[in-house]
Amino acid sequence: MASSASAAERAYQAIHDGILNGVHPSGTMLGEEALATAIGVSRTPVRTALARLQDEGWIVIYPKRGALVRGLSERAVADLADARLILESTAASRASADARDGLAERLRHSIAAQREACEANDLRRFIELTIGFHRTFVEAAGNDVLLELYDRLADRQRFLLFSFGDRLVARCADIITEHETLVERLRTGDDAGFADVLRNHLVDNYATQIGAAPRSFRSAAPADERR
Template sequence: MTAGPSESPSASERAYQVIRDRILDGTQTPGTMLGENTLAADLGVSRTPVRVALARLQDEGWIVIYPKRGALVQGVSERTVAELADARFVLETTAVDRASGELCQRLAERLEQSIEKQRVAFADRDVRRFIDLTLRFHRGFVEAGGNTVLLELYDQLSDRHRFVLFASGDRLLTRCAEIIAEHEMLTGHLRTGNTAEFARTLRGHIAENAPPSAVGREMTEFTPSIWE
């Protein structure tokens, strides 16, 4: 079946965004088999843009396509979670260590405003909003370094980070008050320029907010000695 004349060139992009978002937020859980026909009917497009979207998601590692059967949602392994934590730690601490005092002060003011919004999202039990704010909060540390390549690398991790946060589910809401308190500590260390304490706080913060099954030896001992 080919794309109909009413379908815009962005139909495959729209299909990609919707399917991807459903995987990242846990609507389509790992182990779910996705069918082209069902997705096409659900999204109101032909099978062609759905097929293009699925191929793109397979390239990114989110699904595995089985011809004539469908696409199996993959998720993220525990090793990947640990490696993601390691990469985030290195990028965030490196950027903060290189940021000027003036930039740190400006960023701290912005992050304090974000923390207030996080409190509101927590009070409303709005997990999606809380996760969006958390992702932007941590991205701010990398922005402060002023290195566009580091920021580009960090952005490449954002989908996995989002997936991990949604995978934390109810545990994330349970820890919201502690997460916000840790965000306040990180912001305070940023404001005072205490990069050593920032790194120590961030290490524990990242490890604590992974799904329980991923918090093992690899997760709690990433990036040893160099930040001691």
Template sequence: MPAAPPASPAARRTGPKPPPAAERVYSHIKEAVLERRYEGGTLLTEGDLAVAVGVSRTPVREALLRLEVEGLIKLYPKKGALVLAVSAQEIADVVETRLLVEEFAARKAVPASPRLIARLDELLAEQSALARDGDLAAVSVADRCFHAEIVRNAGNQILSRLYDQLRDRQLRMGVAVLEAHPDRIAANITEHSELLDAIRSGDAEEAARVVRRHVGRVRVLVRGEDR
């Protein structure tokens, strides 16, 4: 059987296609909002965004419409897009939903499989390493991944999808808390360790109690009510 002809130089140079312009704008804005580089109250203009990403205004409009549907911005014709601040009601709603889901999942995690324990150990070590690097956005992502792993382990796909819908709001609140209260990085790691110990030991009620105390602190801290 004859060998296939070698690829042409042009074919060899062809790599994966870059994402569409609107997707690049969307990712740029969303990442900046979640990491609070675009804070609540910031007015974004199509022209500035087009220059920042290196695209025309048409994909910028498309990305902004998508982000408005997700509740991260509010469009004002001929003015721009206002980054929406996290409201007290949103904080209360997210924390209430997290408590309902995560307390249930913590109880369901007991008795825990060796796979779950190993994965939680791994995520806890990753969070500790990121904390040493001081990357608050990455720490917030790792924090959420720890909780999401327990929720996924509950085996309820509807509940897991509901929890996934909270992702963006959780990350944004998480970065806000860590910026205002840097000491919470170490505290969160300690509380995650306590939760893992409760799950490892087979104490479902203690796991739920740790979750209730740990998640409940978010509402207090984001509202600036820490005393």
């Protein structure tokens, strides 16, 4: 029993990570036999893992054909960006004045590492650094519930960023500049400016439109931009 459960978990982690990291992109049809051979397990734990991944919404199983990797709909992408805007801007605004300088310095080190990854064309490292960079804004609030909610978005963030790999590479320098601006807004306590920069950053990275920043953090923008 333990061995079977271990094999199923290993199969799940391998397939799950492959989906998130772009090894199995959206639209890929996965076959049980090929997966079992690649992972080094029998087809039974692979079948268990695929059922679990279907329950989580990552794939759709077609009997006798395989499992189709799902993408995120335009609505799901917009919802993800909107949720991140709310969580990150709200949390950053709650960082104490004393903590802001320390956070800014910590994030500058992250930006330096991002620049190195960008110059080395190391997309995987750049994505992981970017996810950690933005998570720091939520950590700054010192609110475990906000952080728990944010961490639930991590898999979707990773999946989407790998899906937009070419776009990220093309925007690498711009992304780093935007990260530097976010750090400066955080350091100076410019909550409205932080939210506006973050909103545009998410729109450009995700190629989507999202709602305006939370009301208390909006700057004076034209009404059309707030729709």
